[in-house]
Amino acid sequence: MSTANPRGTNPASSALTPPPSAIPPVRHPDAPAPGELLGAHYEDCFGCGGGQPHGLHLQARAGEGVSITAEFTVKPAHQGAPGLAHGGVLTSALDETLGSLNWLLRTIAVTGRLETDFVRPVPVDTTLFLQAEVAAVAGRKIYSTAVGRIGGPDGPVAVRAQALFIEVKVDHFIDNGRPEEIRAAMADPDQIRRVRAFEVNP
Numbered sequence: 001m002s003t004a005n006p007r008g009t010n011p012a013s014s015a016l017t018p019p020p021s022a023i024p025p026v027r028h029p030d031a032p033a034p035g036e037l038l039g040a041h042y043e044d045c046f047g048c049g050g051g052q053p054h055g056l057h058l059q060a061r062a063g064e065g066v067s068i069t070a071e072f073t074v075k076p077a078h079q080g081a082p083g084l085a086h087g088g089v090l091t092s093a094l095d096e097t098l099g100s101l102n103w104l105l106r107t108i109a110v111t112g113r114l115e116t117d118f119v120r121p122v123p124v125d126t127t128l129f130l131q132a133e134v135a136a137v138a139g140r141k142i143y144s145t146a147v148g149r150i151g152g153p154d155g156p157v158a159v160r161a162q163a164l165f166i167e168v169k170v171d172h173f174i175d176n177g178r179p180e181e182i183r184a185a186m187a188d189p190d191q192i193r194r195v196r197a198f199e200v201n202p
Ligand SMILES: CCCCCCCCCC(=O)SCCNC(=O)CCNC(=O)[C@H](O)C(C)(C)COP(=O)(O)OP(=O)(O)OC[C@H]1O[C@@H](n2cnc3c(N)ncnc32)[C@H](O)[C@@H]1OP(=O)(O)O
Pocket: 015, 038, 041, 047, 095, 096, 097, 098, 099, 100, 101, 103, 109, 110, 111, 112, 113, 140, 141, 164, 166, 168, 199
């Protein structure tokens, strides 16, 4: 379990600190091999789907252990201030990358808490190089961290995040999602796409 504070001098809220009972994450034996592209888990996902013209189109790759790398290029549709990425969009990119980690655990989970440090402004056309890893697991709680760099995978840090994901049953989506989309996703003849829309272990 990682005990380093990934935020430098800015401590995360106590809800994001794994308890002493937390254990290291276990990579699922069927997780994609390191280097493998994950692909979109759902065509209409704002973070990774190809069906959202102004979405992030983030591309995530499995890393070693329970880690992910991802890339997202800021487009004009993602601006907040003139020529700069909107902070909420950057947080979405972090959320999507962190959420992808759960596919390596094969655990269905949703973001409960996500804290972001915005360290440097990110101009339009910049590619954000993201790295995320699960630090620890405690029951239904998954503690993870992410960092986004600009200028290259080893460039200066632009954003950092710490997150708590909470494991849920697939009923979370079926009970809460809009019926049209739920019906369409469940009717997909492609079994892998069908399960990944809900991030379910096939
Ligand atoms: C390849 C796949 C790629 C996928 C990428 C997707 C990336 C995007 C991911 C998302 O953005 S998911 C969408 C955003 N998140 C949500 O919509 C979640 C909305 N919230 C909920 O549905 C519920 O609040 C939640 C399921 C998170 C928790 O409700 P539950 O009733 O299941 O649990 P409960 O409230 O009993 O909490 C369980 C534990 O977690 C703790 N907890 C829950 N929410 C928390 C929170 N926000 N902060 C801190 N702790 C929290 C809570 O205190 C408790 O701790 P203890 O067990 O120690 O008592």
